[in-house]
Amino acid sequence: MPIHQPQQRPASAAPSEPLGVPQAEAALVEHYPRLVRLAYVVLPPSLGRHRRVLAAHGAVQRALPGARTSPDRVRVPAQSRRSPEARSATLSSAEPAQAPASAPYAWMRLRVLRTALAYERRPRWWPGRLPAPAALRPTLPVVWGLRLFPRAGGVDELALDRALSAVPGTVRAAFALQLLDGLPEADVRALLAEAGAGDPAGAVRRAARLGGPDRVAARESLRSGEFDPCTVQTRPSDLLRRRHRVRAVALAAALCAVAGALAVAADEGVRNEGPEAGSTVPALDPAGLLRTAAERWADTSRVDFTAWPVRGDRRDDAELLGRALRAWSGPPGKVRVTTTPGTVAAPPAQPPRLLFAGEVDGAAVVLFHDGGVRVVRYAEPLSGGGGGAALDFARTDDADVTTGAAVVVSRTGEKARFLLAPWIAETTTRDLLAPNTPGTPLGVGPDGVTAPVERPAAGGACDAWPVLQLRSSERIVENHAFLVTDLGDLAPAHLTYTPKPGRGAPARQPREATGPEALLAWARTACSLRALSGSGVRAVNNWAFAEQRLPEGEASADWLCTRADTWRGPGRVLVQFLQPAASPTAPAAVVADRDDTALCSRFGQHVLAGTHWRAASGRWYVLAAGSRAVDRIEATGQARGAASGPTLAVRAPRDASVQLTGTLREGGTLAAVR
Template sequence: MPIHQPQQRTDVQSDRTGVQQAEAALVEHYPRLVRLAYVVLPPALGRHRRVLTAHAVVQRALPAAGSKVSGPRVPAQSRRTGPPAGAEGASADRVPAHPAYGWVRLRVLRAALAHERRPRWWPGRLPAPAALRPALPVVWGLRLFPRAGGVDELALDRALSAVDGPVRAAFALQLLEGLDETGVRELLAEAAVADPADAVRRAARLGRPDRAGAQAMLRSGEFDPCTVQTRPSDLLRRRHRVRAAAVAAALCVLAGGLAVAVEQGARGGGEERSPAGVFAPVLDPAELMRTAAERWADTSRVDFTAWPARGGRTEDDGLLGRALRAWAGPPASVRVSTTPGTATVPPAQPPRLLFAGEVDGAAVVLFHDGGVRVVRYAEPLSGSGGAAIDFARTDDADVTTGAAVVVSRTGDGARFLLAPWIAESTTRDLLAPDTPGRPLEVGPDGVTAEVPRPAAGGACETWPVLQLRSSERIVEKHAFLVTDLGDLAPAHLTYTPKPGRGAPARQPREATSTEALLAWARTACSLRTLAGSGVRSVNNWAFAEQKLPEGGASAGWLCTRADTWRGPGRVLVQFLAPAPSPTDPAVVVADRDDTALCSRFGQHVLAGTHWKASSGRWYVLAAGSRAVTRIEASGAVRGAAGGPTLAVRAPRDADVELTASLREGGTLTAVH
């Protein structure tokens, strides 16, 4: 039997043609391939290093010079579909399903996935084995970042960081490359993924329910490593770090086992990992996000993301590094405080720097973490006191709720860092509604003079608030009130006027009118019960006005609703009887936690109280909101009245149940 020798490929021209086709595909679709690599690479690398690694993975996808390749092998999925149209510019609009592109894409995918399979103990900046190590482009003195996105892009990036590389790869292949599930599974199998079907199943859960929105976000600038911003990594200590790096290299030769410690020491500890698993780039002061000084005037998103970095120590890497490390893993000597519902976990990506400076004998740093939290770090400039770090939720902040942050608080007062869009600032006393506001001095770094704090106990004789006015560049003639309730972010005070006859329901408005100030003068002291509970805003809703029996004057009914940053609200229903002084406190007749009452989701309210007339007779009074058409009293006494108010004679301690009928049908019971 003749023995057939295996055929040997000797067509050198075919080798050259295959490599040329692969090179042409790589050059033509380079931005798409780099974006794919960036999404698949581990987010723990940090954005700067992930940008460089993504470019390196794609640039090394071609075979080395002199290698024998007969032409790119055609992956199974590339016979069915190529890259999706319209993904990266005009050249990407008509991409053929060419075998060369599929071959290069597979090489990129393998290299990106291999990067995550490095040993967990392998330091990120030391040479890795050849099979795992992409050679990075060299960038000295600069940090590279894709353009920052919004809250939705940040949420998607966090969701991707919570899954492993194969899931990110499946997600990217579906939304960026337009492959179906079968094609994704086959391509992942060729990339040596252990369980492609499981990766596809888990990827299908990402981006739900708006997969189209997730696709648009994945193609946005947040995930584009070809359109980047730059910042210097250091300016003052670069030469010292070069010397330290040389020393580190020498020590690595002498003692390779100490390589990780030498690397961290060379960088002043700025890239150590925290116990929570935060990688070095997140803890590097050079990676901090910084907003341009005038960004707030040219964006539709006016919140903490528009705040520039201010203060005299924004370039102090030592202070910033200590603040970041205290955030990642506070030692026992650091005091930690949080507002309810605020997570203290380390940031998933470098936070935004808002302030770094010296205030009231302390070095203070303020960070903003991706639209979710504001974090304040403070350490004493002298003495033996310890550092402190405070966490507060600030998600969905706006022009008013993102207008100020407490930068320093003493026993008697507090200083605030004001938003860059605040054009005018004054202070006033809620218990002196007829007294005009007094100008509040603000330094060039945005820090105010000390503002007296509301008394936490004892007599309630004054209630200081800030009255701020936004710049006409964003909101014309928009003045509003905020007050310090013990949290980092002051609470926004609003007022909803009494319902008008035949008029639509009123909406909350700024509490700067005479009517609003008079209402707050009688209810300000009730704010004490809200201190330290993470209150975002407090609204006084004048839901009813009642003519008192025996020819008396009119009384008012207010529903004071406090909304927290975490969602649940607290309601105080207050009765404003006629009083000789405009600051006599209202009577709290109902107190309810975790309720939708007196909000847009709870627009009907009924309340009652006992009241003594000047004759000495006692009555049960009740009032409801504008949709109440009838109120009935039962129990110890019985009575009924058409309309939104009721007054019925009753003993002082009579137990009375109140119910109301609503205009659109249904009944309402009184809140207690």
């Protein structure tokens, strides 16, 4: 017989008490930072960080009842009568006290929650920048000319933000109410239901899987500056767009003016704000560029692009640097501009860091690093016949030893040159489709620029997949080699591997893909990287989540989850089936493809997949496999069967429609990824 916990009486079920406007105002003032943080977490990430900050403050400020509201007509739930033990049941005993449970605070929290959830329920066709009906109408605060965003957190905070971005607002609300306000699940369900959320119980269940098993650590991440819209940083808005709008307004004013002299003066004033005046702006002054000392990288704990010294034989060429900065401030029509997804092309708010300025493959190239967020590459031909200049932007926030190890400095035809980080001590090239062939040493110039390297073919036959194998200096890390590959962006993608379960200690984190087992897995899956070209990929991991003995006494097959993480956060997953093959480079079969998912990451550690497979006898089967936490798989539909453990094989027609469900060892079910 199942055991049920005693039913707790949620706060919303308690007798209501009258509330005056002064009481509500006092609760808002006292708990304003807590309410704004709650609203910021619940609001949809699609708004962008700037609009989420303003919307969070607006949602809390609008929660105050109107001054004409009669106190006798405003009634809120009374305080919960649950015991202190019941109040802290959802978190560890080391956790501090939960949020105040006063009636005014509870009522204000409910109003804030309703407003924040309303943003996600607006119609798909509603214009993103126009006022929405009712609760979505624009209100104070309003900020012009600046972009606001919370301070960036660490790796854990960034991972939590990615996981929250992949779930609905009701799940984010349940997660925040449990960790920020310490509410038990019963109270969270009741509060979400009162706020008009659909399926509160489902939201609470999904929230329980966020943040990993360490709820205290997840709570601390949620309380960090990454999710604090009351402590913000500022950047300018799109200066180029603002200048265009100013010009449009000036033109309209000129058409309405009676005197032509006023129109000419207004036009002259606008023209004086063009890119040519950029030299008066400190951020666009070549003399103000940041330059890192040559040995800084060996004496800092922040080993990323901020530790790169300036290199190149034209690093003191003020004219070249000035042209690059002026093109960045307002690219003329002849400059070709490219950006990776999620990267803004706005001018810098502060002087950028100069990484490189020199001549490479017939072009003058300048590389900047802007405030820990972007790498910018400017290139102009040395001769007039080489075409126009180019300006490329790529996100590189939170780069590290591996993802900040190289930048593409030149691409010509089917080859590319890289500028390497100063901590790279050894450089070789190898072919992922030749796993048993050792790497070939690659020449590197005194300024850190490599010899030309073959690029992976974008189309046609996939006969080779060149990669760089780099080794870090022992001055920062001992015997650390890793692989990176060119996927069409400025920063190459870092390749890793997570080995099969059941061989020694369980592998919880990806490791470098330089061992024999990792290279064999990548030899079967390298060609699938073509689908990721130009999408701003930061790292790709091959996770061998299951090994399955095939029916009819045949050999074993492997199941891989190939996850690509982008610099902007969302990831893409390919589930691949590696059946026995005569060639070590025979391509794996892709059985599932998902975009914008947390699957196969730290916040999506459970996976189940299936495929149709034909045995040597000609009979067809449905095969399924799950990760190490799956202890039972059941097939329903046109083929039925069940098996204990993480694998299943069921006889089925070739095109049979089958639904797969996995049961997790710690409870709960899991559907197969499609």
